[in-house]
Amino acid sequence: MFKMYFKIAWRNLIKNKVYSGINIIGLAIGLTAGFLILQYVNFEHSYDKFHSKKNSIYRVVADLDTPSSGKMESSRPACAVPPHMEEEFPEVISAVRFMRLELAVRKDEIKLVEDKAAAADRAFFEMFDFGLLQGDKKSVLQEPYSVVLTQETANRYFGNESAIGKTIRIKDEDINDLPFTVTGIMDEIPENSHIKANMIISMTTYSKGVLPRINDAWGLYDPAAYILVHPNTDPKQLEAKFPDFLERNSGETMRRDKMFVSLFLEPLEDVYLRSERGGEYSGDLGTIYIFSIIAIFILLIACINFVNLTTARSVERAKEVGVRKVIGAEKRQLSLQFVGESIIISLIAFVIASILAALVLPAFNEIAGKVISDGIFTNPINIAYLFLIALSIGAFAGIYPAFVLSSFKPVNVLKGNFSTGTRGIILRKGLVITQFTISITLIIGTIIIYNQMNYMRSQELGFDKEHTVLLPVTVSSAQKELKDNIDNISGVVSTTLASAVPGAYNNSAYSVIQNSQGEGQIANINAYFVDHDFISQFGLKVIAGRGFSRDFVTDSAQGMIINEKAVKFLGYASPKDALGATFSQWGKDGQIIGVIQDFHFKSLQENIQPLTMTMKPDETDLLAIKITGNNIKQTLADIQNKWEAILPNDSFNYQFLDENFDKQYRSQERFGSLFLNFAVLAILISCLGLLGLAAYSMLQRKREIGVRKVLGASVAQVVKLLSTDFLKLVTVAFLIASPLAWYVMNDWLSRFAYRISIEWWMFLLAGTSAIIIALATVSFHALKASLANPVKSLRTE
Structure with a gap:
């Protein structure tokens, strides 16, 4: 019996190569994407769980x-x-x-x-x-x-x-x-x-x-x-x-x-996923939830494709069901036949998905920025998960078609009076709307993520980070000599010594600073230890008082410069009011001599915080070198020669400030890349389903199209007629997706201290894109049907 079931299923797949191919490819892509996302989610949840204690x-x-x-x-x-x-x-x-x-x-x-x-x-x-x-x-x-x-x-x-x-x-x-x-x-x-x-x-x-x-x-x-x-x-x-x-x-x-x-x-x-205190290596539970939902969405779209195409083609198999029922087939046997066919399709898709996942995994690891897995065959449990997912999709997706097909009344279908009825049409339309609601939501999300990342890259930071080379110098006795020698290189504009630079780790110092009430305000405050040239080299703007100057010998021992946030933190009405306030910090006592304009010394995901600057030579272990940008390779070689002459036992190791600063956004950029790739896959799978459904719809309306063409309908009129129904469904999906996407992405943007506003044009762009994609998908078959010879389509009836 099961051998016969398999033969019937196989013959049906071969007979309908186009629809079978669309089903298998859609499922395979969905399984591959869902599997990779679930691998990522599972890996993120596995942090530190391998310790026995x-x-x-x-x-x-x-x-x-x-x-x-x-x-x-x-x-x-x-x-x-x-x-x-x-x-x-x-x-x-x-x-x-x-x-x-x-x-x-x-x-x-x-x-x-x-x-x-x-x-x-x-x-x-x-x-x-x-x-x-x-x-x-x-x-x-x-x-x-x-x-x-x-x-x-x-x-x-x-x-x-x-x-x-x-x-x-x-x-x-x-x-x-x-x-x-x-x-x-x-x-x-x-x-x-x-x-x-x-x-x-x-x-x-x-x-x-x-x-x-x-x-x-x-x-x-x-x-x-x-x-x-x-x-x-x-x-x-x-x-x-x-x-x-x-x-x-x-x-x-x-x-x-x-x-x-x-x-x-x-x-x-x-510690890794759930701690709100962060750390150098920490994950984002919100990102895990988002990708988990995307994985479910992609698998759901693949299931919808299968259900849509199978139920839409139920008319073609009506007579088969009628004949088999007349000769004694039971409803249970027919249901088992159709569920079995669904599972066979899923298992074929499973084999293809396994191969695709193995091929795509290296690129996926690169986008994720970590080795999620060395290969899907390294751990047999990975294949077992993928197999169970495929089996579950096949069984679940085949239940409704099996119920519909096995419920046909043999008397009606053998007389040719069978019709799918309005319930089948409503179901298919509802599933198409669901597919495109998910796809449009992902398109809107992609647009918002792209614009937020672009905003963060282009935002005015308040300091000059271009063409600056960072050189760690841990030998304090050699810092001054190295700085003076590098200053004389032709390609070098200026140099400065500091404990930290924007985007890099900075100290917090226990400080007591006189506030607007005349009291000593205690705080652990961000602290930069710098030399005379730091403010000018980084293009920081002094808005009250003055910067550090070699003309004032007391600056190195008693001077402090603060930012605008520190002025507000101390309760002063204006930057000028903070000048002359006393401070005590790390054994140094003195006065505030200047206030600088706020600049982003940390990521744009964080608000600007109070900052102090003092001169403390024994804490400056970083040399920042501003170069011209002309013949950078030669300038770096000259810097290395000076380094090796002064510090022959130390390794020459440098970074560019702009690259170092941009590292802060890598995790968000990876999130955006992954989101974009999976959004494209979701749209592709939706289009595959729409392509198959459109092809079948045109097949069912061949006679109608032939009659309209005989009566004088133009190609454009026929294409418009056949496309309108699908575009209405996409429009409904857009109306549902817009508020959903706004809610989800507004929550995502709330993580950023500096963020874009969600604009109306983003929704319009997403909706227009979805309509164009759907129109392009449907129009292929609509144009093909409208150009067909009406005599042939009418003769086949």
């Missing part, structure tokens, strides 16, 4: 509250918190600090800057399941000046030789070119981890070496902190003990500084 690991985070500036949420507690927690709480098995670093590394003639380096406490490899290929996880990070490398990093410095026990020289702003012993080789950290590093030095390098007081630094908020607790520990009960813990250790300091700290615990599995 994940349910007992928590990240320690802090709230910093001051009377004047309010609460600031931090993803990092004070550096002293983790070691003291391990000592004082019996619930805590171990505590680990993880500090991101950029290290200058040297091995003989090999000199590199490792920007994915880190420092971690001894228990790092015991807490987390980052495998060690060589070394003892209990001791590899125990001694000062020890380092663990990934195999790839070890190969860069030692080739094929064993690296264990050998040394490399490491330098940063605290470590002054010291030898480190390789104590371990670790696996590459998985992509789905928010903790990333290719080399890790021991935290004891700081606590027992270069920064011996770091374990008692209650005001330093740099490393991330994690604790491993006993399995039965209630995190809320442990959190309840933190206020007393802080009072015992830093109560007097908090009251003196008027900065009050609260500590909280975040489950490890929530």
Whole structure:
């Protein structure tokens, strides 16, 4: 029996190659797109779930509250918190600090800057399941000046030789070119981890070496902190003990500084996607929801195509059903036949989708900016998911057609009196409207996303970022000499030393600044440490007072410049009123000498925040070089020659400021690229369905078209007649999609501090595009039908 079912299904597919091909291709594209999106969503949810102790690991985070500036949420507690927690709480098995670093590394003639380096406490490899290929996880990070490398990093410095026990020289702003012993080789950290590093030095390098007081630094908020607790520990009960813990250790300091700290615990599995405190590597749960909905939409469109085409063609199979019923076929058997045909189509589409997914996956990884999967055949569960999705679509999509086809009355259909009725027509129209509602929503979304990203790229930032080269300089004694030598290069316009530049990491400094009430206002405020040339080189506008000047020797010791936001933060009515206000910051006391116009020193996703600038030479480890833009290659070579002459043991490593600043928008640009690609696929699948439905509609109306042409109807009139019905459906879809798209995209735009307005023309453009696409799709068959010889179409009746 099943063999006969299969034969009938196969013959039906071969007989109707066009409709079968449209169904299979539409389903295959839908399955491929849905599968890739679900892979992405599943990967994002998999972050940090591979650790065996994940349910007992928590990240320690802090709230910093001051009377004047309010609460600031931090993803990092004070550096002293983790070691003291391990000592004082019996619930805590171990505590680990993880500090991101950029290290200058040297091995003989090999000199590199490792920007994915880190420092971690001894228990790092015991807490987390980052495998060690060589070394003892209990001791590899125990001694000062020890380092663990990934195999790839070890190969860069030692080739094929064993690296264990050998040394490399490491330098940063605290470590002054010291030898480190390789104590371990670790696996590459998985992509789905928010903790990333290719080399890790021991935290004891700081606590027992270069920064011996770091374990008692209650005001330093740099490393991330994690604790491993006993399995039965209630995190809320442990959190309840933190206020007393802080009072015992830093109560007097908090009251003196008027900065009050609260500590909280975040489950490890929530850090990447669900934490609102962010971090260098964090995901976006809203993006996951959007892509999940898109995946469902694409699969839904593919299902709609199948149901539409199958029910539309039910008339052709009416006589087949009638004959089979007369000779004894039961409704159940007929239903099974048609559901089986649906599943066969889905399984053929599954095979094609598997091949397509394998071919497209590398490009998808590139667009996503991470390796979602090495290949769909790497993990058999991936194929199982795709197979189940295809099987489910086939079964679900075949239920309604099977019900309709198996319900035909044999007496009526054999007499030729069968008609699909209004219910079938209403269903098909409703499904077409649903398809194009989804497609138009995605078109509107794509237009809004594109315009928002274009707005962010073209927005006036308030500073000059063009043709600026950034050069990290960690050797403070060489900074002045290097700056002076590079200043003399013909292609160099100017140079400036700073602790940070717009778009790069900047410090927040504990500050007490006189406010409009004459009181010392305490705040952790953004702080730039710069030299005399910073303001002029970046084209910042001084709107009150003056910038730093070599004519005033007190500027370097007592001067501060603030931005407009800081003026408002301190309560002054105008920038001029803030001049002369006193301050105390990081051991420096003085007065505000100038106010600069606000500029975007962070991403446009954030509001401009208060900012201070002071001159602090021992904190400036970045040389910004403004070049002419003429013969850039030669200018960079000249800069490198000066570098190698002054710092022969340090690697020459540079970036362009505009590229560095634009990195902030990469995640949103990737989101936009993925959204655009899947929107195009959704529209393509909708058009395939419309193409098949239009072809069948023309076939059904051949006699009507022939009669109209005999009576004198022109080609244009026939095309208009046949296209109007479909365009009405697209118009209805547009009216439904517009408010839906506005609601969704308005919510998406709310994440940006600086955003576009949703304009009426965006909806008009999307609607017009959908109508043109639908018209082009339908008109092909409409034109073909209108040009056909009416004699032939009437003779076939």
